[in-house]
Amino acid sequence: MRVFLKRRWANCPPYALALLLAASPVLAVQPDEMLADPALEARAREISRDIRCPVCQGETIDDSSAPISRDLRLIIRERLVAGDTDAEVVDYIVARYGEFVLYNPRATGLNLILWLAGPALLLAGVGVAVASQRRRIAPEAALTEAEEARLKEILKP
């Protein structure tokens, strides 16, 4: 196995492997970032789970190993230690990195369409279903007077 690997890497420049090994994965939240106060740390995690890494393909900063995500996680913790509320921390980040980093889009302005689309369609669906149900039953619901009379006649012993 070893010989085989050696042969395969014979053509690689010698620094290539070293570079690769140096770039090994950095775990998302690092132990050295974490706050000593468990309550504050839990709040930090809660916030960072809803913030998008600005440079990744669609990861939260809580999951991402990008350096900018680490910076953001540190900023969150700094703000929390400084006494900010959760909402203030999020505002602070949005002011600097834009709305894009919010995984929980704010229900303001036209974003309301996004939030209300589901409930609206549900109401519409129920409405259509009930309406077509009514229409379907209506002709059968009542007998005409002539039919009533005929029915009485039939049922007469």
Place this chain on the structure above:
Amino acid sequence: MIVELGHFALILALMVALVQATLPLWGAHRGDVRLMALAGPAALAQAALVAFAFGVLTWAFVVSDFSLAVVYQNSHTAKPMLYKIAGTWGNHEGSLLLWVLILAVYGAAVALFGANLPTRLRARVLAVQAMIGVAFLAFLLLTSNPFWRLEVPPMNGRDLNPLLQDPGLAFHPPFLYLGYVGLSMAFSFAVAALIEGRVDAAWARWVRPWTLAAWIFLTIGIALGSWWAYYELGWGGFWFWDPVENASFMPWLLAAALLHSAIVVEKRESLKAWTILLAIMAFGFSLIGTFIVRSGVITSVHAFANDPERGVFILMILGVFTGGALVLFALRAGAMEAKGLFALVSRESALIANNILLSVAAFVVFIGTIWPLIAELFLGRSVSVGEPFFNAAFTPFMVALALILPPGAMLAWKRGSVGRSLRGLIPALVLALALAALAFAMQSGRTALGPVGVLLGVWVVAGAVTDLWSRTGRGAAGERLARLGRLPRADWGKAVAHGGMGITVFAVAAMLSWKVEDIRVVQIGESFPLGSYEVRLDEVSEVEGPNYFSTLGRMTVTRGGALVTVLTPEKRVYPVAAMPTTEAAIDYGFLRDLYLVLGDKQASGGWAVRSYIEPFANWLWAGCLLMAFGGLLSLSDRRYRVAAGARKLVGVPAE
């Protein structure tokens, strides 16, 4: 040479598909039996040609023929054989070829097993199926030809993305495609019925098995993908509401709705127009999924070969097929008048409620997925939509679905009584409430999600058991038990699938609310507590694998002094693809998984270690498998094996 033959076979398949898409349709219109009879052999020939082309591409991957651009970009001589073969569909071109292959095979299946279909319907179904084939074969040959040669073949390939070198993921795409493309059958039947202007019970009986098969494959495919994400990505998540995941989830939701509405058409000849519309939408969402995955318009962690040009082509296919079918629907839906009447409280209404909830849920997933695109294009706003949105906007529909499922499944057809079906469910309700209360008492001060999950899960599972038991009629318990074994498989399938759904709901809630996480720096030889366990990092060593280098940790887990397991989490580097990966070590258990991840070496000398207790993780996959197994039981029911659709079933006449 053999590669050129494969290329040639693919071009021939396109020609055959063109013939199959036009002449039988014309024949069905004119009543020309000979033209209609062309459809069957053409479908078989098309499938054989595409299968040959696929075989050739697989061969090129197996022998590492780097003169093919696709093989060069996605393979390597040192890769294990399984992943050389899986590499065939681990890339854009190859996976599209697989897509087309499955499409052709479904068509061939109709040609082979569809002898008892009315000749006209059969010709039309095969023609519509071939139209889809023409579109995708043209797409394949014009924009993503897998048989493209390189002028100067390189010495070795660039390796498959190491994240994809995994048994779970090797079989994830084929299952998903079997599901996606299976919905094309429902689509073809729907369009054929619209051309015909007629939908009846026999039609529904034909559509249901195909939809069921597609749904089973989608369920397994999604579960495999989710399981892979859980053990491979290294933080124990199982669903990320990523656009590509959503792309597979939307057809799943609509296929589930279609399954249920087709029951109403089959048994009661009602909901015809709606079922046709659902069949069109379900396949439409499969195409939207393909568009999202292949075009790259929405950023996703699944970075496939993204290309705007390809995106436009798929968008055109999507527009022509969905748009065309919807126009046809608008013109012809009036002809599909319902026969079976039903009261507001009835099984039919319960199934309509199921359909509304599933469809709206699919729509919520859809709008959440494309909203960033809409906001960017039309509002000039750059927004993201992620897990918090879906948790808030999607979950209520699933909660409602789980709540109405047990009583709805037990309501009588035509006219039911909520009181009567609820009376039978009192034991299930009491059990669910008691266990939820127990969960609430045990978990002290965490989110309400856990107990709610217990409540819903137990309610649905106990409801499924009650439903099955109620099917055995009256009499002594022993007698009823004996009758249980003789119930039709469809009844068992329904109970098992519903039970699987309950278990899945419970497991999702449990994993989201009771997960234990620990992140810390650990010195070699040091121990730390994790829940009721004690974890010790014994040693860390460097190891070489077949095509990667690994940093391997050895960690001993004990509980109360007794050895539980020894786990070896790894960090790997795949030098050819220049990609590092983490390989979590997992001790799978009945009630919990222990999930350990090795991080970086710290300046202080220790190692960063992430450890999790994932409660009831296995229940999630088991629940999904049960759902799929329930579907399989239904599929194997006698009714479908014996002359499906041969006789026209006359529904129970309405009052």
